[in-house]
Amino acid sequence: MPAFDANQLYRRQAARLIGAALGVAIGATPLAAQPAKTVLVIGLDISDSVTFDPARMSQYSAPLTLHAAYDTLVTTDPGDYVTIKPLLAESYARTPDGKGWRFKLKQGIKFASGNPVTVEDVKFSFDRLLNIKDQPSQYVQDIDRVEIVDPQNVDVILKDANAPILTILCAPAASIYDSKIVKAHGGTDAKDAKETDKATQWLDQNSAGSGPYQLTGWERNQTLTLAKNANSWRGKPNFERVIIRHIGDSAAQLLAVRRGDIDAAYNLTPEQIISLKDNPDITIAKGTSLDFIYMTLNNDPAMNEALGKKEARQAVAYAIDYDGIRDSLVGGAALRNVNFIPIGVGGSTEALTKEIGYRQDLDKAKALLQKAGLPNGFTFPLSYGTASIVGVSYQLMAQKIQADLARVGIKAELQPMDQVTMRTQFIGGKTVSALTYWNPPAVETFLWAAASVERVAKRVHWEVPPDVTANVHAAAKEQDVTKQNALYRKYMETLQDQANYIMLFQPIYQVATRKSISDFTLTGAGWLAELAPVKPAK
């Protein structure tokens, strides 16, 4: 799950320490003569990967591979997470009884094995996902059953007809696989699949999808190898092989992309990205993520008397220098969403943040402190993990916030702890204030909104009024986008007034790519990038 390592902090400091030395030592990088490019090599920290079985996968780096190997019924294009586009489906519509969705499959599509993609495969894939009951099954819990209508149509029947499902079916968990192959390797979609399915071991080393590249091997903490799918329905893939190379250390990734040993470097820090700005061989691919880093403030006066007051929490929110965090810590590569719903979905936009988002306003913060009866400020503990995210350590963020708050007399006591302890305390509702991040399993606005009024609310001891929760559920089921956005806006305004969550930034991913390749398109939808269109540069 975590997209980072505790020791990144040290590595980063070390990297900065010798940054100058690096610059001198590297100098000009001579260009090696490149033969016709047939292999795409990506540098990525894959040490979090536990499995490549779509029904079990819940990590951060694995979806890149899964999305290259498997297709889903529907998908979203990078940058537009609202329009649902058919992929394996030719079209989709409501079922006649309105209780679910009917997907009409494209005809003549084959899996990499040569077997045709059939409605039976769709049913098998979804039934297996549901019955294996591993983590991904929780996202599709609204599915009641999958019914085959005829050889071209399949119905996904929902428990609640209006529950959002299309966005969730875009996620790699809802991949469609070749049921004949998976069954041949011990896979089953039976009710007791949780105990009887034995296909995971095979799926960790191979794939059975219809995507452009198929998994052919996984050396843990070392490499993932994908080979082109000769039966690809999108036409001939652009590379013979794709290799995802584990390079855990960002400075080593920087060297490797500079030298051309890898074509794309995923885990560079903002400073390292800046150092590549003038490199003639490298382009920085950018993509706004749907993740965000945020700070929580507890509602419970018993844990911190001052923070129990709404005005005191708001004072914190208006004292933080958000632009400074974005520019100095993240190198400008970030947006900021209003509250919990990231920019790009649910009607959340940059303009909306300007309108109703927090901004630094020290006078207002002081006035709020007055109103809270705390003119001299107050003290609270700020917890965070000794880790970094998008190359920025929580430690640096915490120090910046501490300095900002000091300007209005609020004293944040920094409490660093290891990541597991941090998570345990935070989920257990034991942190007064915490710095943490959010990355979604699927691009469904409801998943963010529901989390903020249900489980995350519990962690900050906010007893959510029933009408607020009802509003979120109404928004999720609203079929008209304009009305839906209005409901979500109302919800965001409530969160802003409550001030239990303070959004710090929504990162823009930056990947250094060699000019030897083109069309490297990042996505915020959860699978990092679209590998199908990547091709050798002319």
Add this chain to the structure above:
Amino acid sequence: VLRYLITRILAAAIMALLATLVIFLIASQVPGDPILARLGDLAASNPDTVAYYRAQWGLDLPLWEQYWIFLQKLAHGDLGISIATQRPVLDDIAQYAPATLELATIAFVLAILVGVPLGIFAAVARDSWVDHLARFLSLIGVSSPTFWLAFIMLAIFYGGLQIAPGPGRIDAIMLPPENVTGLYVVDSILAGDWETLRNILAHLILPAIVLAAATLGLITRTTRASMLETLGQDYVRVARAKGLKERAVIIGHALPNALIPVVTLGGLAYAQLLTGAVMTETIFSWPGLGRYTFRSAVALDFPAIMGITLIVAVVYLIINLLIDVSYAILDPRVLRR
């Protein structure tokens, strides 16, 4: 002799178990919950899921019972399932150990081959340029932090001069040799694949030098100091007085005696190389045990932590045993005592 060995091995086994008990007690006091770290946000908030996972790893049982289960499984040669990787710990260790073994062994050989002769020369030619060089090298080796040395080596030889390959055990576009032992060098020789072997050896050079640096420094210093001490002993003077050639005095009389502390140190240094390569492995993206140990500790992955502790303890105990045996060979008086 046999009885001596058996008592040593029994004592070693008890020590290994005690080590796991200590680690178990320490790890269980950390206030984090490994299950929450392992699960996604949604699952971690579902008490049923958390309870299911906790039960699966026996984390809901009293401490002594958890340890008792560990011992029972151990008796069957089972180290349990890792929480983070969801694979048997033994499989994980078997997968990552060869990479570390290969790296540590080459680093160790390097340290010995360079360190021992350098130490001898430095002692024999005291205060000459060789001596100064040896002292300078060992100072650098012992005092430069591994992560710094690793970065500098990478930046100069990989990034700057471009004469060394980058991180990892093998070039990304090359296929590793067919897995027989997991040691790439051995496997590629078995397969007769010389091009792969060359690539693998090239990838080994930088991390091996980095890993060897500290050990090299220690070995050079110890050899030098021990040699100097021996050279001042009466029996060396006697040997010289007999009119033996200087070479015979040094190799035949002084060296065997001077090597005893080096053997102790060398053994322990090897154990340390095997178990303490975290930084080198991290920076060179080396898929070895050091990295696995680090991740397991960070994730509070109990079964993995226990498994590694056991392995580390066993490695140290075996090496200590070997040291004792080699004493007996170097100095026959040990057994007679």
